[in-house]
Amino acid sequence: MNSYWLKIEELLPNLLAHTLGLKKRIILGYIFTGTVAFVIALLAWGTFNRFSNDLHQIVFFSRHARENITFAAYMAEMQREALIYIHEGHNSAGEQVGVVYKEMIGSIGGKELPNAELILVQARTHLTAYYKAFQEVQRQRNIRERLVKIELRVYAVRAQQLIEELTRQEKIENRLECARMLNSFLQIEKNAYRYFDSLDGKFIQAASLRLQETRFILKKFTWSRTEELGSVLNQYESAFLEAVQRTRGYLYLVNVVMAAEAYETMYQAQKLSNLMISESEQIQGKVTAHISSRLWLLLLSSALLLLCIILFSYVITRSITIPLKQLTKTFKSLAAGSSEAEIPVYPLADELGALTRAAASFKAKNIELETSKKALEKSNDELEQFVYTVSHDLKSPIVTSMGFIAIIRKLADQGKTEQAFGMLDKVAKANERMSQLISDLLELSRVGRIDMDTTQLDLDLLLADFSSNQAERLAQEQFSLTIESKLPTILANESRILQVFENILSNALKYANQEKNGCLRINTYSDEQWHHLLCTDKGPGIPEEFREKIFGLFYRLDVNIEGTGIGLAVAKKIMRLHGGDIWAESGPEAGAVFHLIFPKATTG
Amino acid sequence: MCQKEHNLLLIEDSDDHAELTEFYIRDCCPAIEVNRLRDGEEAMTYIEQTKNTELSLPWLVLLDLKLPKYDGHEILIRFKNSPHLAKIPVVIFSTSNSGKDIEQALINHANSYIVKPMEPDRYGEVISEILSYWQLNEHHFFFYGPHQSDA
Numbered sequence: 001m002n003s004y005w006l007k008i009e010e011l012l013p014n015l016l017a018h019t020l021g022l023k024k025r026i027i028l029g030y031i032f033t034g035t036v037a038f039v040i041a042l043l044a045w046g047t048f049n050r051f052s053n054d055l056h057q058i059v060f061f062s063r064h065a066r067e068n069i070t071f072a073a074y075m076a077e078m079q080r081e082a083l084i085y086i087h088e089g090h091n092s093a094g095e096q097v098g099v100v101y102k103e104m105i106g107s108i109g110g111k112e113l114p115n116a117e118l119i120l121v122q123a124r125t126h127l128t129a130y131y132k133a134f135q136e137v138q139r140q141r142n143i144r145e146r147l148v149k150i151e152l153r154v155y156a157v158r159a160q161q162l163i164e165e166l167t168r169q170e171k172i173e174n175r176l177e178c179a180r181m182l183n184s185f186l187q188i189e190k191n192a193y194r195y196f197d198s199l200d201g202k203f204i205q206a207a208s209l210r211l212q213e214t215r216f217i218l219k220k221f222t223w224s225r226t227e228e229l230g231s232v233l234n235q236y237e238s239a240f241l242e243a244v245q246r247t248r249g250y251l252y253l254v255n256v257v258m259a260a261e262a263y264e265t266m267y268q269a270q271k272l273s274n275l276m277i278s279e280s281e282q283i284q285g286k287v288t289a290h291i292s293s294r295l296w297l298l299l300l301s302s303a304l305l306l307l308c309i310i311l312f313s314y315v316i317t318r319s320i321t322i323p324l325k326q327l328t329k330t331f332k333s334l335a336a337g338s339s340e341a342e343i344p345v346y347p348l349a350d351e352l353g354a355l356t357r358a359a360a361s362f363k364a365k366n367i368e369l370e371t372s373k374k375a376l377e378k379s380n381d382e383l384e385q386f387v388y389t390v391s392h393d394l395k396s397p398i399v400t401s402m403g404f405i406a407i408i409r410k411l412a413d414q415g416k417t418e419q420a421f422g423m424l425d426k427v428a429k430a431n432e433r434m435s436q437l438i439s440d441l442l443e444l445s446r447v448g449r450i451d452m453d454t455t456q457l458d459l460d461l462l463l464a465d466f467s468s469n470q471a472e473r474l475a476q477e478q479f480s481l482t483i484e485s486k487l488p489t490i491l492a493n494e495s496r497i498l499q500v501f502e503n504i505l506s507n508a509l510k511y512a513n514q515e516k517n518g519c520l521r522i523n524t525y526s527d528e529q530w531h532h533l534l535c536t537d538k539g540p541g542i543p544e545e546f547r548e549k550i551f552g553l554f555y556r557l558d559v560n561i562e563g564t565g566i567g568l569a570v571a572k573k574i575m576r577l578h579g580g581d582i583w584a585e586s587g588p589e590a591g592a593v594f595h596l597i598f599p600k601a602t603t604g
Numbered sequence: 605m606c607q608k609e610h611n612l613l614l615i616e617d618s619d620d621h622a623e624l625t626e627f628y629i630r631d632c633c634p635a636i637e638v639n640r641l642r643d644g645e646e647a648m649t650y651i652e653q654t655k656n657t658e659l660s661l662p663w664l665v666l667l668d669l670k671l672p673k674y675d676g677h678e679i680l681i682r683f684k685n686s687p688h689l690a691k692i693p694v695v696i697f698s699t700s701n702s703g704k705d706i707e708q709a710l711i712n713h714a715n716s717y718i719v720k721p722m723e724p725d726r727y728g729e730v731i732s733e734i735l736s737y738w739q740l741n742e743h744h745f746f747f748y749g750p751h752q753s754d755a
Contacts, residue, residue: 388700395700404620559617586627
């Protein structure tokens with residue numbers, strides 16, 4: 001898990017570092033942070049916008065709730081005004097009802113509610129019905145008013161006049177009856193007015209009774225205008241009855257229809273306001289839930305986005321610091337002179353890329369430096385070895401000659417001249433050897449120092465020539481040289497290569513032909529890189545521990561065999577100069593094998 | 605100059621140098637018997653032989669450094685690692701005066717390092733000085749071992 005995280009932690013910044021330049025990465029970081037901040041602001045805006053919408057709704061509902069309360073108050077006011085009008089007959093009260101009605105119709109609210117439509121329609125219907133009923137009441141009342149105040153009075157006055165006229169014309173004895181009739185009639189009027197005042201039904205009955213009584217009395221008279229009086233009475237009665245009817249009608253309207261409508265309207269208003277309350281409660285609940293959920297969402301998303309910013313900036317920072325750290329490490333080790341410092345992979349051409357390239361060229365310089373240092377060290381070592389060997393080997397004949405000179409002197413002093421002369425030969429040999437060593441050294445130093453002109457050498461031809469040139473010497477030594485055909489062609493210096501084969505041959509003659517009939521066989525094979533030449537003899541072979549030493553300067557395996565020990569050193573130097581090498585191996589049988597390799601590339 | 609009979613081991617590839625050395629040894633100490641080995645391989649064989657046979661061990665070894673096959677340093681190491689031979693003084697006698705050779709020889713427990721002189725009369729003097737110096741070193745311990753030293 002941990003390692004997985006580590007991988008991701010390394011992988012992401014590396015991926016980023018390998019795809020986007022430094023500047024772009026920094027700009028990307030800023031853009032990302034800005035975008036995230038903008039998104040947070042947007043979320044906050046959305047939340048508060050929503051919140052303010054909800055608040056609007058709450059305010060709206062509370063306003064409507066208030067209006068509904070006002071509505072109830074209006075209703076009460078209207079009813080009060082209506083009752084005042086009905087009982088007192090004030091026209092201003094009646095007009096007031098109309099004003100209140102218009103006000104109410106206009107102010108019924110709650111259209112926004114989904115379930116309010118039906119209630120509203122009903123409330124409006126009932127209110128309208130109430131008002132219509134009220135208008136009907138007004139009409140009825142006006143009619144009654146007319147009946148009571150005008151017609152009834154007209155008929156009453158006419159009846160009274162007729163009765164009084166009758167009284168005047170009748171005889172005295174009938175005058176009592178007349179007074180009773182007038183009285184009865186007045187009773188009718190009284191009861192009628194009482195009824196209109198109190199609206200008590202018993203006055204109607206009383207009035208009817210009085211009317212019958214009046215008619216009954218009237219029948220007792222035979223007067224020319226009795227009929228007229230009767231019809232006046234009838235008219236009076238019918239006007240009274242109509243007025244009663246009208247009164248009853250509007251009472252019915254007032255007490256039943258209007259009350260019912262008012263109740264219905266109030267009921268619907270109540271329903272509406274209940275609905276509103278419940279709706280507003282619901283909305284409040286919703287708003288509260290919304291606000292908390294929105295706030296949570298805002299908080300959560302803000303936290304998430306902040307986390308994103310932190311992660312992203314971490315990744316960006318790492319994408320800068322990881323390559324920088326690697327480069328720092330690299331430069332430290334480069335500054336310490338290392339040529340093996342690891343150059344981090346950085347494919348982009350930004351500032352870090354430039355640094356990486358600088359590190360790479362630094363490394364190349366270090367490698368160059370190290371290579372030349374190694375070459376210098378090697379050549380120093382070789383020089384030291386050379387100087388050492390030369391000083392040691394050149395001193396040796398001097399020591400010999402000086403030593404013998406001293407002996408010769410000593411012998412001469414003792415008078416042993418014969419013996420002294422014999423010693424002179426030793427001195428001469430030592431000096432000869434000295435001169436041989438010097439010429440050998442010159443030869444060795446010439447290899448490589450003198451320009452080597454290389455040509456395409458066909459080894460088949462070269463060695464065939466070599467073999468024929470050496471034929472006489474080989475015959476003398478009774479030594480056979482076998483050269484396989486199909487040798488490769490190499491790019492090399494002819495005389496130097498000949499020198500190598502001469503040295504190998506003369507070594508074979510010295511070491512592998514002590515009992516004569518020795519042989520040297522040269523064969524070849526190739527691999528991908530090299531041409532191999534094997535020079536095999538059937539001599540005693542070379543023990544493994546000396547196979548490297550024999551290529552050293554003036555190294556000889558056997559002091560009894562003539563030579564200075566320069567041949568193989570020269571051969572090695574020549575082979576190295578050609579980009580190849582030479583070493584000794586043990587042969588398939590007893591003998592020694594000199595193994596030469598030439599690089600294939602030089603064959604072209 | 606010296607009378608005692610001693611056995612000296614000379615490891616020297618050059619016949620001329622061997623002849624010079626033997627001449628001067630005879631000149632100053634005729635009683636010393638010189639046993640010469642001609643190259644590194646002969647020296648190694650000699651060292652191997654001393655392990656098994658009851659050869660009389662040399663009194664002093666004169667060892668050249670530049671030898672065919674095994675060189676003087678290898679022989680010195682082998683010599684000083686042999687329990688029979690380690691106590692025998694080994695004098696390196698070589699033409700080399702290189703610091704490397706001297707240091708290596710001393711590290712490998714050479715008892716002395718003498719450069720072969722190039723002046724005509726010095727060769728004899730050096731040989732005689734070597735011999736006289738090591739003749740001072742006449743302890744029973746060296747020749748018969750610790751058990752017989754008290755006897």
